[in-house]
Amino acid sequence: MRETVKLISMEGFEFVIDREAAMVSHTIRSMLTSPGGFSESKDGVVTFPDISTPILEKICQYFYWSLQYSRGKETEFYIEPELTLELMMAANYLHT
């Protein structure tokens, strides 16, 4: 069980984040917790050829913000207006 996972954007940028943070996305979570299936669930590397780097970065930020919020630190999560649409679609895709 690795502590971190690596998320790769369409341009090839690699984001290394905590496993716990990545699991905020149900899609990623079900992938990482599938028993007896994925050869790479041990390595924890996921490529998202459809998600651009700025969006993926924002998503990673969101994961961490979400964890903090659920622990009681109720701050606001700011989303730049120009990212909104893509971000929503990515969130939908990732079931976040």
Added chain:
Amino acid sequence: MSLNKEKTCFILEGWSYIQKGITKLIKIIEGEPEPPFEVTHYMKLYTTIYSMCIQSTDDDYSQQLYDKFRQVIEDYTIYQVLPSLREKHDEYMLEELVTRWNKHNVFVRWLARFFNYIDRDFVCRRGGAILTLREVGLTCFHDLVYRELHSTAKEAVLTLIHKEREGEDIDRELVKSLVDVYVKNGMGTLETYEEDFEIFLLQDTASYYSSKASKWIEDDFCPDYMLKVEEYLTRERERVTHYLHSTTEPKIVEKVQNELLVVVAKQLLENEHSGCRALLRDYKMDDLSRMYRLYHPIPQGLEPIAYLFKQHIIEEGTSLVKKNRRVNELQDKYMVYVIKCFQNHTLFHKASKEAFETLRREGGIEKLE
């Protein structure tokens, strides 16, 4: 029109890609040499379905994919699962059924993951009017496999339970897994388990113990008979904890008690040589305690015993009076029985009290202190 053509191409390609993924999944499930899924592959399958869903402005593709999901499971079940089940019998069929049930669940779980977007989007938006993907999977198994085989399976399981009752060792895990199949195919209720299995088990239990009772009551004295009853009740309770549903326990116990204790009560208790009166006569405290224990949970089970107790006191008291002896100690003596064997139960206090009142009235003896 070229846009439409593009779209159609995309859909066909997309579906062909998904189909390949499904074939791979089936190979893995069937145990064929096939490398496990890579994360990238899984994401692509998920993404393909996702893309197809968001392409359509109406729910046309989502509906098609939803229907295909069901069809894939049905085809798998009809062409691969059923044939392998039909060629086996008895215990082998049961083993295959359990294996197939487990495989089916894994298959549906994986497929539902690929098609996950449909669950979240299309199914959700229908607000409960259509089944979720997992429910579709379960329904397929229920309609195609369970319906065909549950009766045969039930017979095979009852045969195993009968064997165990007769002292043979059986595969308890297998029976447990099968019971689970019945429970799960009830889709949230215990009706399937109760109607397709439990009711037959109870019938079997009743007839099994009915024939045992007839035999034992002829062969055994009351104390030995009671020991056997106690032992078999314990065994049945243990059976439930091992592989039946917990709600079956009271029902099975009731059947056993009925056949072994209620139906034969008169014969057992009133047996001249070893019945209730004999035990009282011979100070058989343990046996009397056992009798109380066995009959206590049965509605109106203790009444006949209390009656015999009362009659016994009256008889003993009367014979003592004839010999011109006092009956005081008798009261203490029988109080011991009430406390030690009959757990201070009011029925027996009452029986004792009434007995001594009768003795006082009819015996014409001096007041008892």
